[in-house]
Amino acid sequence: MQLYNTLSAKEREKLIEEAGKDRLTISFYQYAHIGNPKILRNHLFIAWNEMEVLGRIYVAHEGINAQLSVPAENFEIFKAHLDSITFLENVRLNIAIEQDNKSFLKLKVKVREKIVADGLNDNTFDVTNKGIHVGAEQFNELIEDPDTVLVDMRNHYESEIGHFKNAITPDVDTFRDSLDIIEADLAEHKEDKKLVMYCTGGIRCEKASAYYKHKGFKNVYQLEGGIIEYTRQVKANNLENKFLGKNFVFDHRRGERISDDIISNCHQCGKPCDTHVNCANEACHLLFIQCEECAKAMDNCCSTECQEIHALPYEEQKKLRKGKEVSNKIFKKGRSPVLKYKN
Ligand SMILES: [Zn+2]
Numbered sequence: 001m002q003l004y005n006t007l008s009a010k011e012r013e014k015l016i017e018e019a020g021k022d023r024l025t026i027s028f029y030q031y032a033h034i035g036n037p038k039i040l041r042n043h044l045f046i047a048w049n050e051m052e053v054l055g056r057i058y059v060a061h062e063g064i065n066a067q068l069s070v071p072a073e074n075f076e077i078f079k080a081h082l083d084s085i086t087f088l089e090n091v092r093l094n095i096a097i098e099q100d101n102k103s104f105l106k107l108k109v110k111v112r113e114k115i116v117a118d119g120l121n122d123n124t125f126d127v128t129n130k131g132i133h134v135g136a137e138q139f140n141e142l143i144e145d146p147d148t149v150l151v152d153m154r155n156h157y158e159s160e161i162g163h164f165k166n167a168i169t170p171d172v173d174t175f176r177d178s179l180d181i182i183e184a185d186l187a188e189h190k191e192d193k194k195l196v197m198y199c200t201g202g203i204r205c206e207k208a209s210a211y212y213k214h215k216g217f218k219n220v221y222q223l224e225g226g227i228i229e230y231t232r233q234v235k236a237n238n239l240e241n242k243f244l245g246k247n248f249v250f251d252h253r254r255g256e257r258i259s260d261d262i263i264s265n266c267h268q269c270g271k272p273c274d275t276h277v278n279c280a281n282e283a284c285h286l287l288f289i290q291c292e293e294c295a296k297a298m299d300n301c302c303s304t305e306c307q308e309i310h311a312l313p314y315e316e317q318k319k320l321r322k323g324k325e326v327s328n329k330i331f332k333k334g335r336s337p338v339l340k341y342k343n
Pocket residue numbers: 266267268269270271290291292293294295
């Protein structure tokens with residue numbers, strides 16, 4: 001049985017284009033006790049590969065976290081398969097608002113220690129003692145309450161391009177960092193304030209809310225299904241949208257527009273812009289915000305140094321990289337002194 005991708009991203013891209021069929025970008029997560037993540041991993045890979053599902057999936061003893069691209073015509077089969085797995089029956093699926101047939105080009109199911117990199121030790125507190133889940137309508141009311149403190153549980157590059165009105169947006173690189181900052185800020189108000197939190201799809205708040213309850217916060221709320229589900233409910237029920245700008249997403253699209261507001265700036269010229277790109281110099285790959293004019297002027301690079309390297313023949317570039325530690329991750333932290341207008 002083949003348990004790995006046989007196609008390169010390029011070959012897959014071509015196939016998707018030729019097929020011309022719609023795909024859905026879907027995400028879901030579930031905390032559960034999984035005895036043997038490796039068996040689940042193989043089971044999912046075989047089944048989903050057959051359905052031409054693509055995406056990035058983490059499986060761990062503590063559960064599953066999945067970001068997927070599913071052919072629209074296979075959605076029912078896919079859903080039936082999920083329902084056949086006891087702990088995934090009727091799991092809430094977050095379906096992306098803006099579709100992109102190429103949001104993922106490979107199927108990667110990985111066994112990990114944790115399904116979210118948060119650095120929290122599970123044994124220190126009860127993760128099932130979560131905050132109160134609220135839907136979009138109740139969330140809208142809650143965040144207008146003067147006793148509410150609204151916290152964005154995402155990282156700086158995510159909240160930079162979009163967040164809820166009046167939200168505290170910690171300037172952090174990981175979700176772990178914001179926990180302590182917020183706790184210290186609100187140390188005096190553990191009992192009288194309402195701590196309301198949100199993230200992209202809800203998964204980070206699952207643990208953060210339990211963590212804050214463990215730390216003595218009495219009134220902890222979390223936005224059910226995160227910004228993705230909020231937006232769906234706002235549209236479906238004609239509610240007022242209180243989210244400004246774009247929702248950062250972890251696939252090829254990088255962000256989906258929720259409101260017309262552009263709340264961030266091009267990191268190179270400072271003009272209003274909320275388009276994330278990765279530096280075209282493969283050895284750099286910095287994630288940053290760049291407007292079209294700057295992209296042109298800088299050959300899609302973050303700095304003149306990267307521009308020069310990017311202009312070299314590919315073989316030369318490879319030689320330069322040799323022996324150097326290269327971070328080629330698409331979501332490199334998005335911080336660099338070369339970015340003049342990074343907040
Ligand atoms: Zn610019």
